[in-house]
Amino acid sequence: MDFFSNIGLGFSVALSLTNIFYCFLGALLGTLVGVIPGLGVLAAISMLFPLTFHLEPTTALIMLAGIWYGTTYGGSTASILLNLPGTPANAVTCLDGYPMAKQGRGGVALFMTTVASFFGASFGIILLTLFTPVIAEYALQFGSAEYFALMLMGLVAASTISEGSAIKGLAMVVLGIIIGLVGMDTQSATIRFSFGILGLLEGVSLIALAMGVFGVAEIIMSVRRVKTADVDPESLKLKAIKPSRDEVRRSWFPMLRGASMGSFFGTLPGTGPSIAAFLSYAIEKRISRTPERFGKGAIEGIMAPEAANNAADQTAFIPTLSLGVPGSATMALMLGVLMIHGVAPGPNLISSQPELFWGLIMSFWVGNLILLLLNIPLIGVWVRMLTIPYHILFPAVLAFICIGAFTSGFSPLNVWMVFAFGVLGYLMRVFRFPGAPLLLGFVLGPLMEEHFRRAMVLSRGDFMTFFERPISATIMALTGLVLIWGVVSAERSRKRQLLSEGEVDHTPEATDRPT
């Protein structure tokens, strides 16, 4: 009964006129920030942070949270239409979203990602509502050894993200890790690969890397091809956003799996929506009976990651609100809002500030509903963006990328980095090196190192720590399975290929093979 009175209390706060207004404002701003490539959520929230001095803490949080999950909705738009990740969490959506747009199914992709986003977010909110106090406890079971094991599994699972050559994929993971090493080592203060540039002490900016490798490179490629966009006028009509029955059928399970993965990773400090999106994509591709469709416009390839990143957006609030432990810089900002208003985040927050806690959570429903209503009618507008002549669109996008890169650290260095990574990304395209593993190596590599080093200090140099701690051992075992499975299935498909190269079309194996 207590539960329902809490929900009631939450809605009474969330549905006040002021809070609905700020929720709408946050969601709208978030969508805009998401659609504009490069302008990240952290930059947007940092800029608006001083404003929250003048708002009630609950209202301030509702608005900032709206921006936070709004960007993930908006971010898929640029990924699908322009092959530019609106936010790093949407980078993986480019892989299948952009091919869909090129096939004239951009409207369908936008519609379906909005649905997946809403589904993932709802899944996350329900978990958040039911389990916040319980889940907070399990987050404490994760020490450095567990994080290391998890990241390792992530890299192993993700080594399958890449299309084509496994060697090239692996090479890109390693390059990503090397780029991730730039900056000051957290355990010894040794400065690595910074070439004496002070701005690199903090390492390379994720925004600069993602924008350069995915965004600028795409623009250079397209310009070189000198092909104007030919958008089928039919695809602009509302009818064209309706997915086929087959696409709907294919979407359910990826969406469910993505939402579960996202909810899990959202609660772990230091992982968050980007990693959740990558991993759920990797898993979909792994378990698909037709992995060859991935990267060519498979609907599963956009549904799973979009459900995952939105679910993670919501569950990221679990450790933040229940333990007072922010999992990311953005969540740290949210806590800052509380601290400015003299509210101490921590395990007591839920009982000492029930209006704030339940009001915020119930506002997530309001916000997500607003986003759903906001995004579907906008699809037509976004798709029309493709009819903008390239000689106008590309310079505009480049300008936004530069603004985004600059604001991500308020440093001109980031703009140069975008340029450098753009060149790198272009060369990678020319020589067919995949970009996604690079980004993943870049994100996971330094985290892995940090946790590995810490786990080693804590075990006093005993490698067995990864196999002696039960959770870590389980993850390690799973990693082993993923690895074996990867080798076996690669071997099997190689055999199949060899077989089908002959005249063995009649073998049962070949006919069983789904196309």
Place this chain on the structure above:
Amino acid sequence: MKSILTAAAVALGLAQPLAAQDFPTGPVTIIVPYSPSGNTDVFTRHLAPYLEEKWGQPIVIDNRPGGGSMVGTAIVAQAEPDGHTLLVTTSAFVTAPAIQTSLPFDSREAFVPVANVGHVSYVLVTNGDSGFDTLEDFIVQSKDAPKFAATAGLGTTTHFAIEKFIADSGADVDVVHFKGGGPAVVSILSKETDIYGSSISSAGENLKTGKVKALAVLGNERIDALPDVPSTGELGFPDLEIKQWVGMFAPAGTDPAIVAKINADVNEVLQTPEFIATVTPLDWTLFQSTPEGFAQQIDEELTKWKALAVSQGISK
């Protein structure tokens, strides 16, 4: 080039008293080398409106986090020394250089200390269920089974506080670095580490609920927020007077008259009852300082922490 600038500065010396009176002639940028919402940022944002009112000029707070505060600090080191670019930072100003030896500036030469505005105290905390209730227990037990100490990062004041504690107490403790105070507190909650020198606000509610317990306050006096917790001075460690202070700095070469004016204005704000009321719940002890006194403190601390870094073998 530098000598020309110095010569120009000297030549302009005559006009300086007037410049101090007019200060500031435009917007003032305060660089905070930490992320928005951290302790230092919040303090500065509370301070800024009072100075804006006094100066009749807008104040821009520019967060430049990174490199254990050294990225933002370096920016101010290279800024125009006219008082319009100021740095508000923590005691990392004196601890980080003891570890990072390749900084592009000299902490003594590149800055003029303006005002030491106040400090927060550190409390040595451990998990609520840990097997030790006093600092003495901890030290004794560590000699049988070595313990782990968490820090909020290499070269932070929390790191030096624990190194100094280890050096003075002879406890057998290995130091593990985390990224920020939040993860360090979690490592105490999850029992991954055994002791952490935390600020009251970092330990926060966990201290009230008993999920973490305080063993001692670093320093020679008890603090009001935790009247029952002994100070390390009482426990026989007189040299652990380690506080996380926050101070304001200007680039070297700033007119002493301007420095004096800023110092006086800041001191005045720190006495405003309204201001005191806003920051006291955040566990701040405010100070009245002079630029000279603060400069001497900086000089002594730079020497002290460098020596500790060398003797503990953590300096590069």
